[in-house]
Amino acid sequence: MLTETDLQAIWLTVRLAGITTLILLLIGTPVAWWLARSRAWWKGPVGAVVALPLVLPPSVLGFYLLLAMGPHGPVGQFTQSLGLGTLPFTFWGLVVASVFYSLPFMVQPLQNAFEAIGERPLEVAATLRASPFDTFFSVVLPLARPGFITAGILTFAHTVGEFGVVLMIGGNIPGVTRVASVQIYDHVEAMEYADAHRLAAVMLVFSFAVLLALYAWRPNPKKGA
Amino acid sequence: MSTIDARFKLDWPGFSLDVDLILPGRGVSALFGHSGSGKTTLLRCLAGLERAAHGRLCFKGEIWQDEHHWLPTHRRPLGYVFQEASLFPHLSVLGNLDFGRKRASTVNRIALEQAIELLGIGHLLQRKPDGLSGGERQRVAIARALAAGPQILLMDEPLAALDLKRKQEILPYLERLHDQLEIPVIYVSHAPDEVARLADHIVALDGGRVVAAGPLAETLARIDLPIRLGEDVGVVLDASVDEIDADWQLMRVAFAGGSLWTRQRDLPPGRRVRVRVLARDVSLAIDEPGRSSIQNVLPARVEAIAADEHPGLLLVRVTVGASRLVARVTRRSADQLGIAPGSAVHVQVKSVALME
Numbered sequence: 222m223l224t225e226t227d228l229q230a231i232w233l234t235v236r237l238a239g240i241t242t243l244i245l246l247l248i249g250t251p252v253a254w255w256l257a258r259s260r261a262w263w264k265g266p267v268g269a270v271v272a273l274p275l276v277l278p279p280s281v282l283g284f285y286l287l288l289a290m291g292p293h294g295p296v297g298q299f300t301q302s303l304g305l306g307t308l309p310f311t312f313w314g315l316v317v318a319s320v321f322y323s324l325p326f327m328v329q330p331l332q333n334a335f336e337a338i339g340e341r342p343l344e345v346a347a348t349l350r351a352s353p354f355d356t357f358f359s360v361v362l363p364l365a366r367p368g369f370i371t372a373g374i375l376t377f378a379h380t381v382g383e384f385g386v387v388l389m390i391g392g393n394i395p396g397v398t399r400v401a402s403v404q405i406y407d408h409v410e411a412m413e414y415a416d417a418h419r420l421a422a423v424m425l426v427f428s429f430a431v432l433l434a435l436y437a438w439r440p441n442p443k444k445g446a
Numbered sequence: 447m448s449t450i451d452a453r454f455k456l457d458w459p460g461f462s463l464d465v466d467l468i469l470p471g472r473g474v475s476a477l478f479g480h481s482g483s484g485k486t487t488l489l490r491c492l493a494g495l496e497r498a499a500h501g502r503l504c505f506k507g508e509i510w511q512d513e514h515h516w517l518p519t520h521r522r523p524l525g526y527v528f529q530e531a532s533l534f535p536h537l538s539v540l541g542n543l544d545f546g547r548k549r550a551s552t553v554n555r556i557a558l559e560q561a562i563e564l565l566g567i568g569h570l571l572q573r574k575p576d577g578l579s580g581g582e583r584q585r586v587a588i589a590r591a592l593a594a595g596p597q598i599l600l601m602d603e604p605l606a607a608l609d610l611k612r613k614q615e616i617l618p619y620l621e622r623l624h625d626q627l628e629i630p631v632i633y634v635s636h637a638p639d640e641v642a643r644l645a646d647h648i649v650a651l652d653g654g655r656v657v658a659a660g661p662l663a664e665t666l667a668r669i670d671l672p673i674r675l676g677e678d679v680g681v682v683l684d685a686s687v688d689e690i691d692a693d694w695q696l697m698r699v700a701f702a703g704g705s706l707w708t709r710q711r712d713l714p715p716g717r718r719v720r721v722r723v724l725a726r727d728v729s730l731a732i733d734e735p736g737r738s739s740i741q742n743v744l745p746a747r748v749e750a751i752a753a754d755e756h757p758g759l760l761l762v763r764v765t766v767g768a769s770r771l772v773a774r775v776t777r778r779s780a781d782q783l784g785i786a787p788g789s790a791v792h793v794q795v796k797s798v799a800l801m802e
Contacts (some may be wrong), residue, residue: 341532344495347519348526349546349594355520359545363536 227420229396230404237312237400238380241319245327245376246369248320253331254357271328274321283389286318290390310392315400318390319380326375334368335361371435378431381424448472448506450598450630454491454498456654463487463498463654469647471506474624474631476645476662478638479673484654485634489602492632493526494519505598523551525591527601531583533575539586540571546594561592564626565619581612585619592627599623599631605640620644621801638678642666642722643801667770669752669761679754679761680724681772687717696741699800703767707741708798722799725761728773731792732783742795746771748787751780764793771795 223231256268274282289296290308296317297307308314338361346356362369384402391398393407401424408417448471456463463484469475477485490496492503494510494517503511510517525546533542547558562568565585575583584604591599604620605613617640623631624644635641641648641662648665650658652673658665665671667681685701690710697710699721706721713719735743746764754761760780762773771793775785785791 341528341530342534344519345526345528345532345534346545347495348493348524349590350520350549351545352518352520355549360534364534 223419223423224416226395226399227401227404227416230399230401230420231423233312233396233398234381234400234402237315237319238377240316241323241380242327242373242377244316244320245323246373249324249327249331249372249376253328254335254361256328256332257335272325274323275325279322279383279385280389282322283318283386286321286386287389290314290317309390310394310398312391312397315387315391315398318386319383322383322386323376323379326379327372330368330372330375331365334365334371337368338364370438374431374435378428382428450492450506450632451502451504452488452492453500453502454488455500456487456491456496456498461487461654463491465651465654465656467649467656467659469630469632469649471630472628473646474633474644475647475649476641477632477634477649477651478636478641478645479651480636482653483636483651483673485636485651486602487654488651489600489632489634493524493600494522495526523595523597525594525596525599527584527588527591527599527604529603530607531575531580531587533578533583533586533590535575537575538571539567539573539575539578542575542586542590543571543593546590550594558593561589564592564622565589579612580608581615584608584612584616588619588623596629598629599627601631602634603636604633605635605637617643638675638680639722639799642680642682643720663770667763667772669750669763669772676755677726678724679726679772679774680722681770683721683723683769685719685721687713687715687719690715699798701769703765703769704744706744706795706798708800711800720801722801723771723795724797724799725772725774727796727798728771729794729796730762730764730773730775730779730783730785731794732785732789734792735794738794740794740796742798744771744793744795746791746793748785748789748791750787751785764791766793 252271256264287309288294291297292301292307300306300308308317342360342364343356346360351359382402383400384406387398387400387403393399393403401420405417405420405424408420450469450471452469453466454463461484465488477488479485487496491498491501497516501511509515510522534545537545543558543561565588567582567585567589570578570582570586578586588604605616608616621644633644645662648660648662649656650665650671650673657673658668658671663682663684683701685699687697688700688705689698691697692710695710696707697713698705698707699719701721744766746766748762749765749770750763752761754774758777760775760777762775762780762785764771764773773793
């Protein structure tokens with residue numbers, strides 16, 4: 222059976238992925254909306270920055286975040302001035318790192334969903350007296366719902382699968398930063414192959430179930446009415 | 447101040463719009479022109495969906511746009527019908543109808559029931575848009591625009607995306623709108639038959655400029671219209687059913703200046719109708735024709751002659767009493783008959799189209 226520390230690691234992972242997904246819903250939605258709608262020249266650079274975590278080695282991302290959040294980095298100085306200390310090797314440090322690491326998995330599906338809606342429903346809503354704000358909630362959100370489901374599941378699952386960034390930022394503190402992927406690494410390092418197997422199997426089943434849900438529930442692209 | 451005063455100047459790569467118009471505050475005004483003439487852009491400027499860099503729009507005394515003011519679309523009391531119905535797929539028909547109605551101010555609110563009744567969609571309310579036919583969707587879209595209680599209805603070729611059968615299905619509803627709506631309607635179309643059927647006022651556009659504007663009958667009777675209408679050159683007469691000849695299944699309609707026989711329709715005497723007479727169906731004779739299959743022969747006087755698109759053809763405008771007809775004749779026959787402004791002629795009308 223799973224050990225106490227395994228369960229602790231799994232709970233920590235779920236908490237991290239859940240909080241990260243919620244934060245990214247709030248941050249990613251306006252970013253994706255802006256990327257889908259803007260014609261500014263710096264839309265390209267912003268899009269590239271958002272996509273960076275897709276191609277950067279997690280260790281590179283983790284390294285820069287570590288420097289930024291460390292005692293001499295800009296973020297570290299800021300958090301210290303607020304009396305919060307520094308973020309590395311804390312749970313909230315992991316959350317911040319995960320937000321960056323999973324950003325493209327939230328933004329890109331949302332951006333695609335927003336772009337697929339097109340200009341017309343927004344114009345229709347405007348001719349029916351809906352303000353832009355009203356239109357976003359009464360038309361855009363319902364029409365982009367499949368995009369939100371995809372983005373949410375991908376973000377959650379991707380955060381669960383995080384390893385390199387966690388090691389760089391969080392280290393390996395039980396109950397604080399030791400997530401499931403790190404726990405498996407520990408088991409293997411300690412030659413506890415049976416424990417590694419059990420936890421690895423849980424991760425495998427979880428990942429498969431998530432992807433299965435994603436592909437099975439994905440609604441057919443609606444025809445424009 | 448019950449008119450719509452619109453001035454727009456807009457420059458895009460490859461297209462410019464430069465119009466200065468006064469549209470009547472009642473009835474149906476058709477923005478008419480070929481594709482690329484700027485009619486849809488003009489309509490979008492009226493709605494505020496497009497913002498002309500230099501523009502002034504005054505709707506019945508209310509400024510919607512000038513150098514200092516810009517009323518965004520959602521604050522303009524208008525209804526807009528797009529070429530494709532563009533219903534919200536996540537809402538039922540009733541949800542679509544309610545969308546605008548819920549957000550409209552309580553003043554000027556046409557009852558939802560009235561819009562539903564006018565467009566005949568009462569049986570569709572619980573359906574989702576993707577279960578509707580193209581014609582039904584467009585009717586819902588029109589009702590949705592009306593349910594918000596607009597003070598003006600803008601329609602961008604609402605029939606263009608439909609096949610002939612669906613068009614025939616919707617046209618009667620549009621005619622009802624024409625008869626029953628108190629608000630002005632601006633109707634964009636490139637189809638002369640729709641314009642002849644529905645419009646009271648016409649604005650002809652070409653290359654982003656207004657080339658002709660005025661009351662429908664008067665403007666269509668202009669033979670110097672700079673837009674090419676081809677086989678669709680013709681006039682529209684306001685008439686009423688005068689006499690029915692049940693034996694021969696014919697019906698006579700009277701207009702100011704004469705009357706015309708046409709096929710019998712199920713209409714009572716006295717009923718007002720609109721009659722369209724195409725130039726290609728009108729021929730001219732100097733002497734009163736003797737035995738002829740053509741039933742409609744009217745005395746007329748030539749008013750003006752103009753070149754037609756084909757160099758071998760002429761358009762001849764004649765007056766019949768207080769009304770005008772346009773005839774298309776060959777240059778040779780005009781020469782042989784010695785037709786000139788002022789000549790007394792007989793017009794023979796081969797066929798007329800009746801629009802209820």
